[in-house]
Amino acid sequence: MSRPHADELNRLHAEIDHLTTVHRTAAGLAHALTEHLADEPFRLADQLARLLDGELEPDDIPVGET
Numbered sequence: 001m002s003r004p005h006a007d008e009l010n011r012l013h014a015e016i017d018h019l020t021t022v023h024r025t026a027a028g029l030a031h032a033l034t035e036h037l038a039d040e041p042f043r044l045a046d047q048l049a050r051l052l053d054g055e056l057e058p059d060d061i062p063v064g065e066t
Contacts, residue, residue: 022051022057024058025051025058025061026048026052029051029061
């Protein structure tokens, strides 16, 4: 495999990993939203929407909050 093809393949793998992380984090937020609906629905819904819109990255959401 030529160097440009290997670089593109690595870039695509990195993008797939990133998207997988984003969607797993989104799923966690959606789950937390349903469990804590009475406590803080707007904050969690906002985080989920911002994550899916690309305004937040998975690392922007503290682990204890999902």
